[in-house]
Amino acid sequence: MSKKYLLLLGLLLAFSQIVWADSKSLPWVNGEIRRVVKQNNTVVIKHEEIPNIGMSAMTMPFKVKDVGLLENLKPGDKVKFSVVEENQDLVITQIKPQ
Ligand SMILES: [Cu+2]
Structure with missing residues (x-):
C-alpha cells in the first residue's frame, strides 16, 4: 500500500469515529447521581x-x-445517560431522568 493510501485510510477511520461519537445511536446507561461539581463540568455517577x-x-x-x-x-436522582471517550476523558453527551 502506498503512503497516500494509508493516509487516506487513516483519515477515513478518524472521520468515522467522529461520526460515531456524535451519533444518536449511543446506548443509554442507567445510573444514580452521587455528586454534581458544576465548576469542573463533572458529575459523579453510580452507573x-x-x-x-x-x-x-x-x-x-x-x-x-x-x-x-x-x-x-x-444527588440521588436516577438518570439515563450516554458516554463517549474523548481525548482520554469520558464525556457525557446526553443525560435525562429515568
Ligand atoms: Cu465507570
Whole structure:
C-alpha cells in the first residue's frame, strides 16, 4: 500500500469515529447521581455497565459536554445517560431522568 493510501485510510477511520461519537445511536446507561461539581463540568455517577466503552458497573466521575446538562441534577436522582471517550476523558453527551 502506498503512503497516500494509508493516509487516506487513516483519515477515513478518524472521520468515522467522529461520526460515531456524535451519533444518536449511543446506548443509554442507567445510573444514580452521587455528586454534581458544576465548576469542573463533572458529575459523579453510580452507573451500570457501559457497553460502548467496555466498562462494567461502578461509581466514578464523568465530564459533561455542556455544563447545562448538569442543570436540575442532584444527588440521588436516577438518570439515563450516554458516554463517549474523548481525548482520554469520558464525556457525557446526553443525560435525562429515568
Ligand atoms: Cu465507570
